[in-house]
Amino acid sequence: MRKFLVVLDDSRECLNAMRFAAMRAAKTGGGVEVLAIIPPDEFNHWIGVADIMRAEARERIEVHFEVYAKWMRDKQNVDPELVIREGVPVTEIMAQIEDDPEVGVLVLGAGTDKKGPGPLVTQLTKAAGDMSIPITIVPGDMSKERLEAIT
Numbered sequence: 679m680r681k682f683l684v685v686l687d688d689s690r691e692c693l694n695a696m697r698f699a700a701m702r703a704a705k706t707g708g709g710v711e712v713l714a715i716i717p718p719d720e721f722n723h724w725i726g727v728a729d730i731m732r733a734e735a736r737e738r739i740e741v742h743f744e745v746y747a748k749w750m751r752d753k754q755n756v757d758p759e760l761v762i763r764e765g766v767p768v769t770e771i772m773a774q775i776e777d778d779p780e781v782g783v784l785v786l787g788a789g790t791d792k793k794g795p796g797p798l799v800t801q802l803t804k805a806a807g808d809m810s811i812p813i814t815i816v817p818g819d820m821s822k823e824r825l826e827a828i829t
């Protein structure tokens with residue numbers, strides 16, 4: 679089964695990437711793998727405090743994931759899986775692609791900010807020539823209706 683890998687974060691464009699991945703998976707018989715990355719700089723504290731912060735970060739991610747997962751299950755009949763990694767985002771995305779051979783497409787949401795499409799899109803498109811899978815970039819301000827029409 680081919681999986682669509684989508685990155686879970688707090689950005690607005692994450693919503694469209696999630697929608698696109700779920701709709702494509704539903705139409706193609708694929709799956710959705712949601713990757714959340716905890717940056718290493720969040721745990722520059724004493725070991726005990728870092729462990730508590732790590733647990734709290736994982737709990738926030740699981741709650742955030744469940745919102746998307748419920749929509750995917752209820753509306754698209756897709757049961758996504760959650761993967762949580764710790765480290766530098768681009769490095770962890772590339773590692774996840776290599777670690778899971780079922781991942782067939784990376785889906786990213788592009789930001790609408792005047793500064794550009796966002797750091798992940800910028801960094802990963804620069805590395806696209808070295809990737810083993812294609813990248814789909816979903817515009818951040820694309821309407822739900824337009825997403826449905828193109829998937």
